[in-house]
Amino acid sequence: MNPRRTLAITGRLLAQFRHDHRTLAILFVTPLVILGLFALLLRTDASDPRIGLVVDGTDDPLAEAIGMAFLESERVDAVAVPSAAAADRDLRAGELDGHVTIPTADDEGVLRPTIVLEGTEQRDLALVPAALQEATMRALAEAAPSLPPGAPAPSLPRVEPAMEVLYGAEDLDQLDLFGGPFIGLVVFFLVYVVTSVSFLRERSQGTLERLMASPLRRAEIIVGYMLGFTAVALVQAVLVIGFSLFVLDVYNAGSAWLILAIVVILALAAVNLGIFLSTFARNEFQAVQFIPLVIVPQVLLSGLLVPVESEPEWLQVVSNALPLTYAVEGLREVMLRGADLASEVVQLDIAVLVAFAVVAVIAGVATLRREVA
């Protein structure tokens, strides 16, 4: 190995960076932005789940004690609610994330509290039973404060909580909760990358110049591209959704057609965004560099990993400007809550995605200039 020849390679590489400030910026700035976002998401105290508490067994001191301890729990934001019916109404209205009812002990002396959760928040499924468990332990400990050392432990009252969920099923696993949003992410990512690189090839191989010197209108080029890639994206969406629902058995309470509609509209937005952004890249290398800028913030901020509501407010503004956010919300509404087109949330999500696709196509036509200079 000749050090001079080796260093010639090294030197040339570093010299090239001098003329490519964009690559340097992406190399040095992107990781800081991504890690910063991560920190914001993970360090921000997510608001505790709001749980209504109904104590039915007012004459049962243990039920009372567990209720008191639950209200003081630091894991949940518990509020006393007069009746199970009221709690249920608030849960359906979205004012509560769940409710806990503590009855008197049954004939066998077993206390059977019930936990009802909204069901689509994985965190709550673990957190609320744990909080109730903790409250129960504290109540039991306080009920028997002064046992002489060495004395045999008295038989403790049995407490056997049961859990129900409003949407989905109790046995939803991570894949059920993340599957829908992931369908959206996978389709968005691949469609975006393929479109932006292929549109860029049109430019780099010189054929775009040829098209621009033909009677074609700019809108004809862009819309032609859009239709072609949307056709491919449609096939891809059918495959991905079919595989998720029928092979992976991802939970779906809604219509598969509605899922398809949301995913295809998202793909349309991805196609148009790919065309639009590729006009800012001079070569494939630069188009690839856009990927972390376009994809990573969407993965982090779309509500896929951390609910948008638990982000700092200024970051929610960013989240609400990203198309994937609406796809994630729409897919969760349909697949986990069984929402249909009558749902205002789904209507809004679809409307925003369509608007995004339209704006991106107009931006693409506007930035595709006939004269290059």
Added chain:
Amino acid sequence: MTAATPLAIDARDVRKRFGGVEALAGIELAVPAGMVYALLGPNGAGKTTLIRSLVGLVKVDAGELHVLGARMPRREVLRSIGYMTQAPALYGDLSAEENVRFFARVQGGGDVEWALRFVDLWERRGSLTATLSGGMRTRLSLACTLVHRPSLLLLDEPTVGVDPQLRAQMWDGLREMAAGGTTIFVSSHVMDEAERADRLGLIRAGRLLAEGTVPELLARAGVDRLEDAFLSLTETDR
């Protein structure tokens, strides 16, 4: 050519700057319809910029450009123009025939078989373009340029990489098209190619230095070879 012959290209005091470089410094050019006109000049003389401004890819800073009677840029006129870029601009993952067919459709129709036979690629029509040799790609690019039978052909160094025999064959074909009324505007820095033109323009540093038939230019410079005439005529301007 009589005075009554309409002009296919009419450039009046066309100027274009790229930053500090004056690519076109007041070009005056009149090419009558049906003529084979060669624009001869060294690299960076402004040949490509001029051709690209003729199809509206370059927005000129000043001056007037009329192509086929219309003031450019004008989209409708592009239907009657065939523009061949300097590097073959083709889809490598389409067959030769698919490339020609695509450009025919974009231009609103054309004779695919005629175009492929014109460049002697009919037998290779099924080959994937990426697998063709450099010279074949250049010829295929020409086929894509003339498939819609335009009345004006703008060819930017069209025979680079094409062997002499095929080059002669291509020129026979182009001459035939010119005889049929097609105007052919060719840029080149190859002298023997320029000699095939009816009329020559010598361009350097964005300026048209001399213009005329080959014998006229030779006579003006007082030399026997076009190459010497070019050197002598561009020298005087320096």
